[in-house]
Amino acid sequence: MKIEVRTKIGNVEYKFHIEEEDTKKALLMASVFGNTPSKCECGNEDNFALAGNKDKDGNVYINILCKSCDAKAKMGSYKNGGFFWYNRFERYVKNENKHTQTQAPETQAPANDMDWGD
Numbered sequence: 001m002k003i004e005v006r007t008k009i010g011n012v013e014y015k016f017h018i019e020e021e022d023t024k025k026a027l028l029m030a031s032v033f034g035n036t037p038s039k040c041e042c043g044n045e046d047n048f049a050l051a052g053n054k055d056k057d058g059n060v061y062i063n064i065l066c067k068s069c070d071a072k073a074k075m076g077s078y079k080n081g082g083f084f085w086y087n088r089f090e091r092y093v094k095n096e097n098k099h100t101q102t103q104a105p106e107t108q109a110p111a112n113d114m115d116w117g118d
Contacts, residue, residue, distance in 0.1 A: 001026040005033045009064060010048040025082065032083045037064050037073035040089045044068035064089075 001023050005016040016033040020026035039045050047067040054060050063072040064085075071089035078084070 003027075003030045005030050007034055007036055009036055009050045010046070010067070012050070014050070028082055032075075032085065035085075037085050037087075037089065040066040040069065040071055040073075042066060042069040042071065042089075 001018075001020055003018040003020075003026055005018065007014055007016070014033075016029075018026050018029045018033075020029065038048075040048075044066050049065045049067060050062070051065040051072070052060065052062040062075040065072050066089055069089075069091060071091040073089045074086045076084050076086060
C-alpha cells in the first residue's frame with residue numbers, strides 16, 4: 001500500500017510517502033505522521049518546529065519543539081518497528097549541573113467564581 005501524508009508543523013508543510021505491504025502498518029505510519037502533537041500545555045497551538053539530533057552512539061531523536069516555551073513532544077519507536085508520539089510536551093530545565101524533566105507550564109485558567117466584595 002502507498003500513502004502520502006501531508007502535515008503542517010509550524011509554518012512548514014511536510015509530505016511523507018509511505019510504502020508498506022502490510023496495510024495495518026501503512027495506516028499506523030500514516031496516523032503517526034498525520035497526527036503530530038499540535039497543542040502544547042503552555043497553550044501554544046501554532047508556533048512549532050520539527051527538530052532532531054543524533055548522539056555519538058548513532059541514536060536519532062525526533063521532536064516537535066514548542067517555540068513558545070521550548071518544550072518538546074518526543075517521537076518514540078516500538079521494538080518491533082513503527083513510531084508513536086509521546087502524549088505530552090516536556091521541557092528540560094537545567095538544575096545544578098544536571099537536567100531535570102518537567103511538564104510544560106500550564107496556562108492559567110480564568111477564575112469562575114470571583115469575589116467582588118459586597
